[in-house]
Amino acid sequence: MSATVEDASTLAIEARGLVKTYGDLRAVDGLDLLVPKGIILALLGPNGAGKTTTVEILEGLRQSTSGSAKVLGQDITRSYEEIRQVVGILPQDFEPFDRLTPREHIRYFAGLFGRSLGKEEMAQILASVSLQDRADVHARKLSGGEKRKLGIALALVGNPQLVFLDEPTTGLDPAARRELWRVIEELRREGRTVVLTTHYIEEAEALADEVSIMVRGKIVASGSPASLLDEYTDTKDIRLVGVGSEGLSTLIERGLTATSDGEDVVIQTAATDDLSTVLGHISQAGLAFRDVITERPSLEDVFLTIVGARIEEGELKP
Amino acid sequence: MRPSDSPRRDSFGVQFARRRPVDLRVVWALLKKEFLDSVRNRWIIALSAIFIVLTLVVSYFGAAQAGGGTGFQGLLETVVGMTAIAQILIPILGLMISYAAVVGEKERGSILLLLSMPITRLETILGKFLGLGAVMLAAVLSGLGIGGIVIMAFTGTEGWENFIVFLLGAVVFALAFLSIGLLLSSLTKRRGIAMGLAVFVWFFLALLFNLVLGGVLVASGGSFLPVPGEPFTLPDWFYAAGLFNPVEAFSYFAVRAFGLGGAFGFPIELPEFVSIGTTGLSMALWALVPVTLAFWRFRRQDL
Ligand SMILES: Nc1ncnc2c1ncn2[C@@H]1O[C@H](COP(=O)(O)OP(=O)(O)OP(=O)(O)O)[C@@H](O)[C@H]1O
Ligand SMILES: [Mg+2]
Numbered sequence: 001m002s003a004t005v006e007d008a009s010t011l012a013i014e015a016r017g018l019v020k021t022y023g024d025l026r027a028v029d030g031l032d033l034l035v036p037k038g039i040i041l042a043l044l045g046p047n048g049a050g051k052t053t054t055v056e057i058l059e060g061l062r063q064s065t066s067g068s069a070k071v072l073g074q075d076i077t078r079s080y081e082e083i084r085q086v087v088g089i090l091p092q093d094f095e096p097f098d099r100l101t102p103r104e105h106i107r108y109f110a111g112l113f114g115r116s117l118g119k120e121e122m123a124q125i126l127a128s129v130s131l132q133d134r135a136d137v138h139a140r141k142l143s144g145g146e147k148r149k150l151g152i153a154l155a156l157v158g159n160p161q162l163v164f165l166d167e168p169t170t171g172l173d174p175a176a177r178r179e180l181w182r183v184i185e186e187l188r189r190e191g192r193t194v195v196l197t198t199h200y201i202e203e204a205e206a207l208a209d210e211v212s213i214m215v216r217g218k219i220v221a222s223g224s225p226a227s228l229l230d231e232y233t234d235t236k237d238i239r240l241v242g243v244g245s246e247g248l249s250t251l252i253e254r255g256l257t258a259t260s261d262g263e264d265v266v267i268q269t270a271a272t273d274d275l276s277t278v279l280g281h282i283s284q285a286g287l288a289f290r291d292v293i294t295e296r297p298s299l300e301d302v303f304l305t306i307v308g309a310r311i312e313e314g315e316l317k318p
Numbered sequence: 319m320r321p322s323d324s325p326r327r328d329s330f331g332v333q334f335a336r337r338r339p340v341d342l343r344v345v346w347a348l349l350k351k352e353f354l355d356s357v358r359n360r361w362i363i364a365l366s367a368i369f370i371v372l373t374l375v376v377s378y379f380g381a382a383q384a385g386g387g388t389g390f391q392g393l394l395e396t397v398v399g400m401t402a403i404a405q406i407l408i409p410i411l412g413l414m415i416s417y418a419a420v421v422g423e424k425e426r427g428s429i430l431l432l433l434s435m436p437i438t439r440l441e442t443i444l445g446k447f448l449g450l451g452a453v454m455l456a457a458v459l460s461g462l463g464i465g466g467i468v469i470m471a472f473t474g475t476e477g478w479e480n481f482i483v484f485l486l487g488a489v490v491f492a493l494a495f496l497s498i499g500l501l502l503s504s505l506t507k508r509r510g511i512a513m514g515l516a517v518f519v520w521f522f523l524a525l526l527f528n529l530v531l532g533g534v535l536v537a538s539g540g541s542f543l544p545v546p547g548e549p550f551t552l553p554d555w556f557y558a559a560g561l562f563n564p565v566e567a568f569s570y571f572a573v574r575a576f577g578l579g580g581a582f583g584f585p586i587e588l589p590e591f592v593s594i595g596t597t598g599l600s601m602a603l604w605a606l607v608p609v610t611l612a613f614w615r616f617r618r619q620d621l
Contacts, residue, residue, distance in 0.1 A: 056430070059430075061433055081436060085436055094430075094431060097355055100351070108351045109435065111344070111346070111347025111348075111350070111351075112344055112347050112432070114341060154431060155431075158436070
């Protein structure tokens with residue numbers, strides 16, 4: 001990823017050769033990661049890939065077995081306190097305290113920075129995660145999405161430059177997920193760097209500037225969603241809707257690679273092909289069809305290609 | 319976890335090797351949160367209420383019926399009942415308030431958030447101990463304190479100094495169980511296990527210990543029955559063993575706080591080494607050592 005961006009002052013994270021072992025298990029296995037400032041990076045991977053372990057090492061909360069990392073220019077093993085001041089985290093499985101309200105939570109965690117928040121600052125934090133209407137409800141009564149928003153608010157009380165969100169939207173319904181996406185995009189707009197882990201490909205696609213796909217403790221692919229698509233997909237399909245089976249033979253006669261799919265015919269082309277030649281063939285064939293759809297493999301297909309068919313929970317665990 | 323190669327490093331939060339002085343604002347924030355969280359806990363409210371009501375009932379009826387015993391004798395007779403209640407309920411309250419204090423945060427993932435804040439682990443344990451301690455202080459002082467006032471309304475204020483000493487002892491006794499609970503909480507990985515251990519500790523210290531000691535006494539040819547005509551005593555080792563148990567230490571402390579053992583309705587003389595000093599020291603050690611171990615454990619654990 002961003003191999004061109006090597007200047008330390010523009011990197012939020014610079015990790016080299018990180019390894020974390022638990023007994024014989026290599027939870028993180030020689031991981032390199034460069035994250036430029038100001039972007040959203042999605043660490044995408046199946047269960048047990050080592051995402052949480054990686055972010056906890058980068059947060060300075062877990063000791064790596066070997067390797068080195070700098071976060072915002074500071075060595076994670078030497079600058080614990082400095083890092084605490086500039087990094088905010090949402091732990092995986094974070095549950096707020098049942099009997100405290102969001103406002104009390106925020107006041108408490110701000111107090112741990114030795115700060116007492118003014119009215120305006122409190123209102124601003126609550127608004128940034130759109131919890132202003134639920135600010136005085138005991139956390140026990142908050143919905144899953146509201147609890148996660150509160151978690152993000154708590155990651156923000158120290159006004160961090162770098163925010164780690166470990167599975168911020170797992171278990172939420174689509175509407176709540178989309179709302180959280182807006183909150184996370186807002187963080188980038190404010191100039192913060194965001195590292196989030198997720199199982200959801202569409203989340204990475206919707207939010208992330210950069211995606212790193214992690215399998216078995218290693219990053220196996222990374223880049224922007226678009227560049228990953230370019231790199232890992234070499235086909236592009238053209239679907240002729242309702243063209244019928246006689247259309248198929250006509251197209252094959254003209255030298256196109258095509259298969260039939262119900263009433264439709266799908267023409268396979270190389271991603272690099274000039275589409276106008278293909279379209280020329282189609283129009284010259286004089287076929288009748290209701291619609292033309294070009295289909296590119298999605299990031300999900302890329303993910304499945306990379307991770308193989310082994311994404312089912314458990315299967316990847318050694 | 320295997321110990322880390324470098325002994326100076328914690329396996330988690332390595333960099334805590336660098337210390338800084340305790341920041342009182344941070345401790346205060348932690349204290350307030352623990353206090354607020356506990357006083358909104360219905361179980362803790364309910365148990366404190368039971369404690370307060372029971373001590374009130376015992377002190378009221380005890381004092382009203384103290385056989386016309388007014389003055390110091392009346393105070394003594396009623397304090398016996400309060401001590402019995404405190405011996406059972408204060409340990410339960412102390413353990414209940416603290417057993418989840420660390421392990422509960424591990425389970426809800428909030429411990430990571432906590433540790434991602436610019437605070438030290440010493441501040442964390444200190445804040446929790448003081449915040450929960452404040453709740454215990456409030457419960458003990460309102461339970462026993464109001465009870466004491468009720469009693470003195472009947473029997474007069476004679477012996478109030480003794481009562482204050484007794485109250486102080488009860489507070490240390492309460493902190494001892496808070497401290498034990500925090501240790502259990504930092505030793506365990508799951509809330510349920512911490513709770514099981516807490517129940518066991520209570521059962522052992524408040525019930526089993528005495529039974530075992532009594533069994534040993536009888537087996538070694540001793541007896542709980544006074545021999546007519548002779549002053550009743552138990553062997554010194556019996557009391558010495560009791561000093562190691564905060565529950566026993568508290569009851570000896572209560573006896574000593576009000577003077578002689580005989581005052582407690584039993585013709586028992588405590589040996590000289592069972593004094594305010596030694597019983598108080600025992601309870602104080604129980605209040606300090608477990609929480610220190612809890613800190614030590616919490617500081618170097620991989621969560
Ligand atoms: N404290 C630990 N002790 C032993 N093994 C651990 C520990 N923490 C994590 N592991 C193991 O390390 C591997 C990576 O775990 P990790 O939690 O980092 O994965 P993940 O990518 O976050 O998975 P998920 O998507 O399920 O959250 C897993 O096999 C896990 O069982
Ligand atoms: Mg995880």
